[in-house]
Amino acid sequence: MAELNNIERMRESTIRRAIGPTILLGSGTYFDFDDPENSEITIEDVAYGLGYEGRFAGQCVSRILGKRALYPVAQHCVLMSHAVEPRLARQALWHEAGEAVCGDMTGPLKSKNPSFKADEKRCEAAILARFGIKITDPEAIKRADIRMLATERRDLLPWNGERWTVEDCAxxxxxxxxxxxxxTAAETWLRRARELEASHG
Structure with missing residues (x-):
């Protein structure tokens, strides 16, 4: 009887905690989309959230491997952190932090969902603040992101040279x-974050 009461209490507690727009993270804490600023998220949650999230809705075909492949958001961030000048490396590594909890909605679909974009930006800002990351040069980060997109399009998408938008100039x-x-993507992202934190501090 006592065991049944304990199970019932656990069930009630879980239901209460899960009410509202929340998700359960790998660390065992809940991320609240209505209150991202006070949600407890660990650096491992960010690393593995980005590591297991595929760019381009998973529609990648590796030119080099000659087959379909998952291309993790975490890899995109690590590569970009090495491509930019050192002063921007931390910002580049963390620039997709919101996608660790929001996922990677494709750009064309995101453009049709402004409320999602606002929620993602709020989550991103909350996560960056939690880890003390400041985007001091958003224009430089955007330019690097566009160059990454041009690189990814060349290496990872079955692109036939059609014009897209501004990235065609990159x-x-x-x-x-x-x-x-x-x-590998998650663990490399985590190592890079710790390496950059050490050099920043």
């Missing part, structure tokens, strides 16, 4: 992208 980076598996 030059791809010299490096070639070979997709990492999710665990």
């Amino acid at each position: 030059l791809p980076y010299d490096f070639e992208i070979i997709p990492w598996d999710p665990d």
